[in-house]
Amino acid sequence: MPIRLTTSAADFETGFAAMLSAKREDSADVGDVVAGIIADVRDRGDAALIDYTARFDRLDLTAETLRIPAKEMSRVVAGVPAEDRAALELAAERIRAYHARQMPQDESWTDEAGATLGWRWTPVTAAGLYVPGGQASYPSSVLMNAIPARVAGVERLVVCVPTPDGVVNPLVLLACELAGVDEIYRVGGAQAIAAMAYGTETIAPVDKITGPGNAFVAAAKRQVFGRVGIDMIAGPSEVLIIAEGDQNPDWLALDLMAQAEHDADAQSILITPDAGLADAVEQAVARLIPTLDRAEIAGASWRDYGAVIVTRDLEEAAALSDRIAPEHLELCVAEPEALAARTRHAGAIFLGAHTPEAVGDYVSGPNHVLPTARSARFSSGLSVMDFLKRTTLARLTPGALARIGPAAVRLAASEGLAAHGQSVAARLQTLNEGSGT
Amino acid sequence: MPIRLTTSAADFETGFAAMLSAKREDSADVGDVVAGIIADVRDRGDAALIDYTARFDRLDLTAETLRIPAKEMSRVVAGVPAEDRAALELAAERIRAYHARQMPQDESWTDEAGATLGWRWTPVTAAGLYVPGGQASYPSSVLMNAIPARVAGVERLVVCVPTPDGVVNPLVLLACELAGVDEIYRVGGAQAIAAMAYGTETIAPVDKITGPGNAFVAAAKRQVFGRVGIDMIAGPSEVLIIAEGDQNPDWLALDLMAQAEHDADAQSILITPDAGLADAVEQAVARLIPTLDRAEIAGASWRDYGAVIVTRDLEEAAALSDRIAPEHLELCVAEPEALAARTRHAGAIFLGAHTPEAVGDYVSGPNHVLPTARSARFSSGLSVMDFLKRTTLARLTPGALARIGPAAVRLAASEGLAAHGQSVAARLQTLNEGSGT
Structure with missing residues (x-):
């Protein structure tokens, strides 16, 4: 009850x-096992991926068959019933339209001191999306992760999805096609996360990894965080x-x-x-x-x-x-x-x-990847922002430096950082001597 | 060379x-020590904070003196030289002006299917800022962390700063005052992070913790992540x-x-x-x-x-x-x-x-808390966004549900989620019977 x-x-x-x-x-403590898998993939690359896939997914691969080729993709996707395709296309279109509105604006302005300030947004260059296998292999999650990445302008979008016993989910492949995924590898588990974070002979590394997964995948994402960005660890x-x-x-x-x-x-x-x-x-x-x-x-x-x-x-x-x-x-x-x-x-x-x-x-x-376990108190669902980063910009004219630089010199002194202060003071001195460039 | x-x-x-x-x-492995400190603070609350502060900061506190009272604050701040105050005020004003421009907009629109969609931003309710003690106790960092929180609309802003041997940094207190910090506790290290994450008798818990710190502080932030939000772990x-x-x-x-x-x-x-x-x-x-x-x-x-x-x-x-x-x-x-x-x-x-x-x-x-160690490939500096979260909104009219609902039913079936499909289908059936409300 x-x-x-x-x-x-x-x-x-x-x-x-x-x-x-x-x-x-029950968060099973799989940290040590996962650390071993990651180290092995860093060490042996493709060979490690092939071994783990044989062991966990009962599937024999070679470096040449790690990636699902375009031909196989087309053949599998052609088998999707028209009504399923239409439903997935409607979903993709609506998700794209929603997330396109999330694109943030660059800003630039010049303030009264003469400082031109602002920021700009640029996409992550390469993103990797993990898609679980078996029962939890949801085409909708492919769309929810991949489309925001594409809208953000990510250049290279990779998917890793385990195919236990070689069975692929046609709707997952169709979702990848609709979302514009560039490369799909039939690798799962912690080994897939390691491959995307560190790269192998066949899989070039990415900068950001998103997507749901079991305890091994979650632990692997935690461990590669810092080397690459990750999305939330969902509960x-x-x-x-x-x-x-x-x-x-x-x-x-x-x-x-x-x-x-x-x-x-x-x-x-x-x-x-x-x-x-x-x-x-x-x-x-x-x-x-x-x-x-x-x-x-x-x-x-x-x-x-x-x-x-x-x-x-x-x-x-x-x-x-x-x-x-x-x-x-x-x-x-x-x-x-x-x-x-x-x-x-x-x-x-x-x-x-x-x-x-x-x-x-x-x-x-809207995205269905959302904060769980009370974390909506401080975090947000997946969005295009997860595939963008902000660079702040500042340009001071000599006049602006003359106006605000002395305060920086003072604060640097109070924090005991002499070179900080001198880097500003040397320029102010040149300006005072009237020879500023 | x-x-x-x-x-x-x-x-x-x-x-x-x-x-x-x-x-x-050299990331010293202090995880176990930190886990012990966190467990102890969760267990014993203020008493644990008092013990650790006596041991690490050579300072005897009581539950009553954990917090720096307004009177002490005023007295200490009054001793700051006028030029230092003016420099800090200029910095605070410029940081506030920059970050005010970062406030994102809420959005709402109705699309051609009849779905009203959008999102809204709300601030984190309570934020905690860690300020290191001793040499690395920078008033500028107080401004860079606290002002974006205030601009975002955080209601309760807490600072924890160790005061070894009881020595407080007047400029840090002044920066807290200028930024509008509500509560300041003379507690540092992993014990301060634990107190802000889990709360003690005297320190109510917060939802998000930011700010720099040594290896113990960084490890503690990693360990409380999930319970509360954290900013980046800076290198x-x-x-x-x-x-x-x-x-x-x-x-x-x-x-x-x-x-x-x-x-x-x-x-x-x-x-x-x-x-x-x-x-x-x-x-x-x-x-x-x-x-x-x-x-x-x-x-x-x-x-x-x-x-x-x-x-x-x-x-x-x-x-x-x-x-x-x-x-x-x-x-x-x-x-x-x-x-x-x-x-x-x-x-x-x-x-x-x-x-x-x-x-x-x-x-x-612009903020001086920025991504290090090549993480600018996938992450951004601190901003008002770190103290806000986005809630997505959707409202479908009966007509909108009639248009896009069938695709959801189809996709739910393909993912084997019967109740998902039925929750939509039951409403569609009522609509078809002409008795929809």
Whole structure:
């Protein structure tokens, strides 16, 4: 049974605090194993990739067959049913349109001191995207990672995807094609992350690695961070739904289970001021679970981490949501914009009864790679910004240096950095002598 | 002697590659010690802070004296010389003006499908800034970290600064005052990071921690990452100067040494197409070093990591700079904007002979917390963005769901996520029955 809390109850705060601090993830300590794999790939390059792929994916490769060739790509992609292709194309187009609006502007201005200041954005040169194999090999995630990179202007976009027993996912390859991926390698696990970070004879290194993966992939990303950039290390997914009493309990039950079916560690929370709706949704969920293909996963998630909270009003619901800082926040209320304005911390907000979270996973346009485990308090979902970096610019005229330089000389002295001060003072002296260039 | 390379020489590539891959930092493995300190602070709170401060800073505190009270603050700050105050005020004002321009815009639009999409930015609620003690206690760094947080709208801004033997740095306190810091605690090291991440009886936890520190502080930031956000883990600082033959060798020598005097692990590089200028700068540096207060540090940095590279032309210099991706790039050439446009990877660019890097450390306005160790290939300096997070927003009308929902149903089926598909399909069915709300 999911936890049931009522804010007016005396023990509410204890129960809510326990829910907030519950750890949902068993992070297996695979750091040493992963360090060994990374060292081996740095050492032996392709040969190490070939060995690990034979061992873990039961697939014999050579340096020549590490990469999926264009011919194989075309053949596999040609087998995708037209309706699947159309759906993926719609998703790609909408994701591209949304992320194109995220492109930041360069700025430059000259201030009253005579300093020309600003910044410019440039893309990362090469990015690598990890795509998990098997059940968790989602074409939608390929689009969500690869399209922002392409929109940002990344020149070289690499995908590593394991193909256990040689089985490739045609929709993953089609997603790569639609997103404009340049190179696809049939390598997975920590060895793929090592190859993208350090390079091998066949795989040139990249500057940034993104994408989801299992504990080995996550540990490898942590270990190569610094050598390359990485995106967030995502935890189990979660949804929080705030609903008013007149909402359809079956729809809400489906939305809660759409989260729960991802993973037994996923978390689905309903907050409502209406105890009757809370009961109706709990009953609807109980009816729904046995009918799902992934009944076992969804059932375990709901049993272990599900929560239903009855509040005095929507204001209180919004305040609790901010304490949770959910990855996904669904506002099934009459005035969702007003309620959204009362919350501060969420990865993505879905407004109104006709915006189920699942449309956000695929086709609404915003990214579905979002901060989990309360990290929406301080971080954002994936965006074009993850594939760009800002360079600040400053140009001082001799006059500007004359105006603001003396303060730098003073501060350098106070920090005990003599050469700092002299590098400014030497120029000021030349200016004072009237021979400045 | 610094390394001297010439691009036209046969062994250039070997020497340059060796320089690129040289590791400048001995990262002492203090992970276990730090993990123990963090666990102890989580366990014992203030009592642990008091014990560590007695042991490491030779200072006896109580829960009541952990925080520097307003009265002490005023008294200490009153002792700052007027010229130092004026210099710090100028710096604060210019940093604030620059960072105010970085505030991103919220966006919202309705697309042709009828989906209202967008995003909004909200500040992190509470941020903690670590300020090192002793020699590396820089008031300029307080401004560079605290002002962007304040501009972003952070509500609660905390500083932890060790005060060994009880000695406080008046300029650090003044910088806190000018930047609008709310609470200052005389606690340092890993214990300060633990306190800000997890909270104690006296120090409420924050959501994001920034600021430089020694190996213990850096390890603690790594370990609390996830619980809170952190900024980058900075490595030793570096400058790359590209200069044409007519530049003043004494100015260039000072700029190189302004970097070298930071740290024996710092790196200063000159790239020029003019071998004569290269000679003149090397001679100027040799004359300069013995005159510096920090001669030993600057001399060691220049001897071990300094580099002078003679290229065929400026084009080649720009290409080498991109391979290095320097933290600071100084362009002492006649047309610095044109040369800047030919480079892609740098934390900050200083254009022209009258923009020495040292003005950027203090008063030009852009942030001096910048990506080191080649990470400018994929990351940016500190900015207001580090204290903001983006929440994506989507609202579909029934009509919009009818248009794009079927593609989501199709993709959910292809990914084997039944409840995802049903959560959309149930709404579509209601719409088709003409009873959609």
